Amino acid sequence: MTLLQPLTERILGSRTLAALTSPHGVDRYLEQINPMWAATEVRARIVDVNRETDGENPVATITLQPTSTWRGHRAGQYVQVGVEINGARRTTRCFSISSAESNPGEQFSITVRAHEEAKPGQQRVSKFLVREAQPGQLVHLSQAEGRFTLTESPATPTNNHLLMISGGSGITPVMSQVRTLLRDGYDGKANRRVTFLHYARSAEEQIFAEELNRIAWQDNGIDVHLRHGDEYFSAEALAKLVPDFKDTDTWACGPAPMMSLVADAYGDSPRLRTEFFKLSTGTPVDGDSVEGEVSFTRAGRTATNSGASLLEQAEAQGLTPEYGCRMGICFSCVSRKTEGTVRNVLTGEESSLPDEDIRICVSAPVGSCSVDL
Amino acid sequence: MATATSIETPRKKNDNKLTPEQIEAFGNEMDAIRQRLIGELGEEDATYIRGIVKKQRQFEVAGRALMYLPPAWPLAVVALSVSKILDNMEIGHNVMHGQYDWMGDPGLNSRMYEWDNVCPSDQWKYSHNYIHHTFTNILGKDRDIGYGILRMDEDQKWHPYYLGNPIYASLLMVFFEWGVAMHDLEVENIVKGKRTIADNKALHSGLMRKIRRQAVKDYLLFPALTGPLFPLTLAGNATANLVRNIWAFNIIFCGHFPAGVATFSEEECEDESRGHWYYRQLLGSANITGGKLFHTMTGNLSHQIEHHLFPDLPARRYPQIAGEIQEICQRYGLDYNTGPLGKQLFSVARKICRLALPGGRSKAPEHGTEQPVTLAA
Secondary structure, rough: OOHHHHHHHHOOOOOHHHHOOOOOOOOHHHHOOOOOOOOOEEEEEEEEEEEEEEEOOEEEEEEEEOOOOOOEEOOEEEEEEHHHHHHHOEEEEEEEEOOOOOOOOOOOEEEEEEEOOOOOOOOOOHHHHHHHHOOOEEEEEOEEEEOOOOOOEEEOOOOOOEEEEEEEEEEHHHHHHHHOOOOOOOOOOOOOOEEEEEEOOOOOOOOOHHHHHHHHHOOOOOOEEEEOOOOOHHHHHHHOOOHHHOOOOOEEEEEHHHHHHOOOOOOOOOOOEEEEEOOOOOOOOOOOOOOOOEEEOOOEEEEEOOOOOOOHHHOOOOOOOOOOOOOOOOOOOOOEEEEEEEEEOOOEEEOOOOOOEEEHHEEEEEEEEEEOO | OOOOEOOOOOOOEEEEOOOOOHHHHHHHHHHHHHHHHHOOOOHHHHHHHHHHHHHHHHHHHHHHHHHHOHHHHHHHHHHHHHHHHHHHHHHHHHHHOOOOHHOOHHOOOOOOOOOOOOOHHHHHOOOOOOOHHOOOOOOOOOOOOOHHHHOOOOOOOHHHHHHHHHHHHHHHHHHHHHHHHOOOOOOHHHHHOOOOOOHHHHHHHHHHHHHHHHHHHHHHHHHOOOOOHEEEEEEEEHHHHHHHHHHHHHHHHHHHHHOOOEOOOOOOHHHOHHHHHHHHHHOOOOOOEOOHHHHHHOOOHHHHHHHEEEEEEEEEEEEEHHHHHHHHHHHHOOOOOOEEHHHHHHHHHHHHOOOOOOOOOOOOOOOOOOHHHHHHH
């Protein structure tokens, strides 16, 4: 099978096969036979769902067996995961990979905290993965993305001191990094040190508690510092652990308030690498009140929300987005809303999902909103 | 109106049967149905379209494979024809309308779907989703009235050129996918001097790329793969394309051109209300009656009326709401133009022939019998 793989890949990726399966492409046929067969798309089957913590917002690690098209990941990267929820609607979100670096086609896992819905009727991907996902289910993936990766590996050893700072579920990418270092023999024998500082709301909400405990006790050059409770990140506390932290290669990932404290502490130090995701969506506003600001990100313009459709507001700003019918039927004006809530002026339906494709001619912002125009 | 166009548009073509208040109420009823359908979208629709896609792929693979068995050639052609018809109509046309965009599946997304047809999807979406569905049956705006080559409405000014109406229609039927592909080049407007050849430059590369891909697949690669059967496979593929062309042409012509379908002047539709838009969609379309299989094979365009009212809602919903729409039409005293395929086809053929000749402001075509069933009293 492994010998055949390169040959299969060459055939599946060939121009002839592409021409024969035009205009749909090879994958549209392969998926009809077996959803785990693919030439370019990446999908995965859930092989295990393991609850890490319980409580109001439980956390679970989901192990995935990807299709052979998965190109592997570097520690610290994330992947887009699309699941079908709410009656066949596929919703896609980004999750950091928590397992050690994977090779092409290899299993990997993501660790997810179940967030509550911002509003009823909009089920969160995270909640679905933690509470409802079952082994055997299929999810849609992107390739691994992101540049929050280690600059060194056991293959190119240095005696640089590495510092990882994380908060809450921001532990996932740095966990992948620590696991990769340990797996690949980065054991501290050559005076290499790793400091791992993590903030969790409580001991009960500490993700990977057992494993971190083990890592802390082993002779591996990795110092684990777990902070539970109300203690926030502070430059003073960090300086006690790592006096020259500004000159130490640092990877930090956590909730936005913590990340701004970290950024302040490091100033303009180039040693700090950060990662954070858009978590919350726009806060829904009551009734018909018109407020907030509309940002047209590509044009770099911001204006006060007038309550009109996004197409009209864009035009009022002198932009010329593509449009057709101006009544929501022809889909010429579909654009990407990156943040905020919009109301469909025909149906009254509101939607707050980030990175959502909307028809701007029939979508009016409810509160602040950003569109890729 | 500019004299350069071949259309002499009367200021008012239709005696409004409804008061503005009634039109608004009619529009509100349509909006309510729309709202309800959007609320109901879900797993059933997803399962349905995925099932159709699976069937289409199976027919296609079967059609390609059966070409290797010369005695099964007719079967191969049938399978491939069904595959192309399903791909173009129930899947392609409907997916590209955005009917399944809510599923978030890139394979069924209006912006990504490409169909098994020489017309590039992005060009088709412009002329169809925008021009045709927005300006449906407005003379001078909806280029689908006669597709720039036929005289399909009495108010298109007659010219000796139109003596060939039946011949052009037959040619368009045989080469329908090519006609659809050329549609966006607006050749008739170039002839009239309203458009220049340079305006088409941007369309050429996409068009040529799509034509090349379709031709290489159907007329070179698949025939070559059958070795000595090359000519037979080539003929089979060409026949399947022809069958699809004839089928699609006839279904589509029955959707807008049977007797009794109304056209509108630009003046009538100035500053049009949403209610009047619905009203125009209703009066500008016609249905074909038939069984479930028939409806599927037409991509549910046998419910052209419902499609024009709700072009971006899944087509499988159209038969479900047809009764309700008919009932509403009855209440408002509006025509709901429907009839069996034979009757609608005959009506279209008659119109094509009749309008080849000058005049033809056909006042109610000969009492009764030829007129499609209308529910209005």
